[in-house]
Amino acid sequence: MEQIFWRGFLLPKSGVLPGGALFGFMHFAGLAVVLRPLDAALLALPATFAGVFWGWMRKTSGSLWPCIATHVAADAGILLLFDAIRRPPA
Numbered sequence: 001m002e003q004i005f006w007r008g009f010l011l012p013k014s015g016v017l018p019g020g021a022l023f024g025f026m027h028f029a030g031l032a033v034v035l036r037p038l039d040a041a042l043l044a045l046p047a048t049f050a051g052v053f054w055g056w057m058r059k060t061s062g063s064l065w066p067c068i069a070t071h072v073a074a075d076a077g078i079l080l081l082f083d084a085i086r087r088p089p090a
Contacts, residue, residue, distance in 0.1 A: 003067045006051065007058040016055035024048025050074065 002023075011019050028044035035043070054067040 003054065003064055003071055007054055007067050008064050011055050011058055016052060016059060019055050020048055020050075020052030023051025023054075 006019060006023050010022070014022065024044050024047045027047035028040050031040035031043050050071075054071065057066050057070070058064060
């Protein structure tokens with residue numbers, strides 16, 4: 001749903017760089033609820049770069065599908081990383 005909103009609806013109105021910055025800020029705002037502001041900013045920084053990348057990808061490909069597929073892959077990677085970090089040692 002994020003890609004449909006950010007790259008399908010908002011990108012034509014905002015542009016690639018402002019849309020990426022807003023995407024990063026949205027992640028910062030969500031993270032700042034549970035983390036210290038500096039930690040939230042550091043974790044939101046990759047989302048900003050990803051938002052710019054997905055905006056560029058949407059403009060270049062003309063399709064939302066590459067954005068959706070890579071976002072799903074990125075989220076899966078993040079979940080696997082968190083699972084590996086939280087798993088007790090064997």
